[in-house]
Amino acid sequence: MNFKRISAVFVARNREFYRDKAGLGWNIFMPVVMVLGFAFIFSNPDQNLFKVGVLGDPEQARQTAFLDSRHIQFITQEDEAAAIDKVRYHRIDLLLDLRDTPRYWVNDDSPDGHIVERLLWQSFNALPDTLTREVVSGRAVRYVDWVLPGVLAINVMFSSLWGVGWVIVRYRKNGVLRRLHATPITAGEFLVAQILSRLLVVISVTCLVFVGTDLLLDFPMRGSYLALGLVLLAGSVSLISLGLTVSARVRSEELADGVLNLMSWPMMIMSGVWFSLEGTNVWAQRIAEFLPLTHMVDAARRVMLDGAGLADVAFEIIVLFAIGGVLLAASARAFRWQ
């Protein structure tokens, strides 16, 4: 690796990015406009469905009349602590545990929680003495707070996939790659320069959007900034590597555009950006586990909303770096200058 050559291509690519005023503006303002749009649209959500988490065996839980209530979605919970946090941040309205010692958790600050609790009481002719009421408290998470980590991740995804994948295909088509191939620069050096340049762009723009939207919306940031930064870095590396893999051999911008869309749209829909995957089709959840955006959104959301630290999201960070490493190795191997 020759760092002088990497630096030269890195600087040239950065210059190309920041001098393209239209592209730069789009990269910065698009996510801000998207977040503000969601803040406006969901400022007074008309929620017509209550969500109740259930701990334990659903079959056993079905024995209570409450679980047959209409207009309530019952979602099985595996992790008790995580489920309690969901009540705390109003992501579910009530948590019901009908295992050994029947009890439920409700947030006294949640109006929906109050209504669901009344429904729970009504479903029992006589409230069992053994059903213990547990109270948690916590500020409600607005939809815009919940969706913001996903919007930031989507911006990273588009910027990474198109900012590298589509650009390299364009370079290949118009002969820029061919010209560089005639010099001593190696494919590895060229790819490293592209990754570093895009990382700089993605992280700078995301930080700018993060600060800008915080000033406008005052969203919660409960966890570690270091953890969030590493999630952002690992997610960017994995998505940039995915962009490189797509662009490794493709010569047609139209084909590259199609393939990138084919990858980004399922990720956007299935990675839990707009709605929680809880309660969705099991297969959809399994597929989502293989998508880098899922891990990025999930980890960023847990850091920002649940106050997770570095250790809590270490698994997602490792998975994202691993995806990035595998895809990078594959793209470097498959890369063609022409």
Added chain:
Amino acid sequence: MSAIIRVDNLIKTFPGVRAVDGVSFAVDEGSCFGLLGPNGAGKTTTLEILEGITDANGGEIRYRGTPRNETYRQVIGIQFQSTALQDFQTVREALHLFASLYTRQRPLDELIALCNLGELLDRDTRKLSGGQRQRLLLAIALVNDPELVFLDEPTTGLDPQSRRNFWQLIDGIKREGKTILLTTHYMEEASVLCDEIAVIDRGRIIAQGEPTQLLAEHFPRALVRVPCDALPNGIEMPVGFENQGDYAIAATDDIDQTLAMLNKLGVALDELHVSTPTLDDLFLKLTGHGLREA
């Protein structure tokens, strides 16, 4: 002079076509060697194999007597037939970018003066005219002070004045002692610039040597052309003439005798044309078709 690069029995095939079919030649150090041929003849493919851009299916290339190694790219300069540079950069920035990719660099001030780029340094590379762009691409090809320079149809698309200006630049590079290997389908360009040429058609070299020597070998001193419709009725073709399209053409060492013969036959001489043979004529003779119609 010793050969700086030697090519032996080069072969390159694409599906359904043998683009380069056993090409062999050697280029002397400090000379300008031209590959001539029509579009699709195989000259650009041959050049790309020598540049290391394309792999050959067979044959051998030796640079200074040994197979090319990883340092080869440090000592060659390339100007492609068509290429693009990254957007949003000035001429100065483009030169700095490419200079940074080599360990050996020619002083940029010297290069800027050589290629007459002084007034263009702060201009966006996308806003250069055709001639200015070719000068920049030539400067980029020379940015590492190469020993061997590849120029692939460097003046295609330029107006006659820009073409002649470019020839002066190439002549300047020649005078610095650099070896140049160029492809062209402009015969005049090859005549002016090349010390030796190889005429290539359908992937094979069909003639090779110094331009004047090749012409002397294949042609008498002059060519006489008469439009076929200038021939009197009843005369199909005068003795010594060949029908080539709309013209009757004769190659002769004795122009006076040929003119006297035409006069005697009653041929109208108003549109008669006498010229010295060119490389285009040579190509036509060797292949049966013109350089730009193959």
